[in-house]
Amino acid sequence: MYVPIMKNRDRELSAVSKLNECFNESNIPLFEIIRDTYTPRYELDENNEYKYKIITTKRGNKIHRKIRQQPGPDDINTLDIINEKMQNKKAFIDFFRFNPTSEYKKFDIDKIQLSWNLNTDFHLYKNRLIGACAYANFIPTISIKQGYEMDPYELQTFCLDLQKNTVSMAIRITDDLVSAYQDVLNTMLRSSDFLLVDIREQNLDSRAIELSEIAQWHTIFKKLLLNSPRKADIKNGDYEVNMITNKIDNSVATRYTEYKFNGFGDFGGLKDNLPAGEGSNGMGAALGLLYNHSSNSFLSCLNPNTSDGMRGYRSVTQWILQNLFLIDSADVCPTIAEIRNFGSETKKFGNWGTWNELALIRYIHQRNQ
Structure with a gap:
């Protein structure tokens, strides 16, 4: 089972609309709700x-x-919009909270106002998550991490409140806290529920002891291993020019069964970051990341000239179209279909957001092949 993790930003939601046929019981997205729409x-x-x-x-x-x-x-129509994009298919719903001093270096409060409010208002957090139970296809997801721990009894009560109103729920918890909640997790989660163990940006082997302990559990619920393989602090210009990158360790995608997980999740080739206030004024290295499922690797298509900025996507596009035999020999990739139109119908070659969306579309589509 695969879980693409997305924040409810416009580009991710656009990708969901274009990929709806990819979502099913084996491919269920998780939405981190960072803002409300109206x-x-x-x-x-x-x-x-x-x-x-x-x-x-x-x-x-x-x-x-x-x-x-x-x-x-x-x-507020936040969940209505997601439900419309998903066409009533299943989705994990995680009303996103974060530690503003330790988790993310840059963010614009105006673009994540809901998350900012949830950070300090547990009553609001609980009510919004219970509200997700009104959608039969949504899987409300309690999130536990450093700074947002819960008393075990409080967690039990929260689980019961959700289970009274929904067929499936989930608990997302960072691996360092799993042992502290082991009894509650094994007692409260039903066969229709999910445990999402999140190792964030950490290497799989560095968490071998913790994951091996979880592997010994005898459970009735599904266990999924989440991670963020694309490091947030690696800039576009740090990637290789037109070759397979060694800067993304995507081994969780092929090794999660070693620790008896039923599936895995990641950010679909994107960084785990929040919307930031300041822009780059169009400057920076133009990077296109294209995932290949058969080799579990990312092709880094890069114009390293930062002064070209987003104009550099012209040469990125040209290189991709000249090397389709490496990327899309079967001519089935929706990302390549969009890239083919660059420079012809639109006369443009996209911006940072465009190419993030293309990377996400490519990744999810490849995982569905």
Whole structure:
């Protein structure tokens, strides 16, 4: 079983829409909910007509735009949007909390306002997770890690609250805390539930002792091993030019059964990071990462000239199209189908977000082959 881990950002949700046929009982995504989205509502005048404001564009043109109301709790459609993208298929739902001083170096609070609120409001966290039980296909996921531990009795009560309202639930826990919760996990989780053990960016062999202990458990629930093989601190320009990279250790994908796990999960070729405030002003090395399932490796397609910035994706595209025999000899890859259109229909070659989405699409599609 494979679990692609995604945050509910626009690019990841776009990839989900394009890959819906890939999701099934053997391929269930996990969504880290970092922000809320809202159904738009607009101000009306005394005649029940929309109110408008005049906006001046960068080119000096003036356009009329409806005045949007400030959204409220009743306008939240976060899970509705995900359910629509998933077309009622199964998905793990993890209302994401994080330690702002130790887990992530850069983030923009305005882009992760929900996570920021959840960090300090357990009541809100619990209510939002219980709310996910309203969707029969969603698997609400309790997350436990350093800084967000729970009293064992409190965890038992939380599990019971979820189990009363859903067929399946999950507990996501970092490997360093598993032993402290072993009794609760083995007692509370049903045969339809999941234990997601997360080793984050750590090497599989470095966690051999902890994972070997878990392998000795006799359980009725499914155990999945999560990891983040693409290190967050490795920059685009650090990757190799047009060759298989040795900077991503994806061995969990082939070795999870050594520790008697039923499946594994990762970030689909993306970094585990949060939306950041400052941009790069379009500068930086243009990197395209293309996964190959048969060799469990990533092809690094790179223009290392940082002054080219996003313009460097022109040469990345050209190199890929000249070497399709290495990448898509069967002509079935949806990522390559999109790349073929660059420079022809769109006349553009994409930006950082475009190529993150393409890497994710490629990875999930390859895992489904």
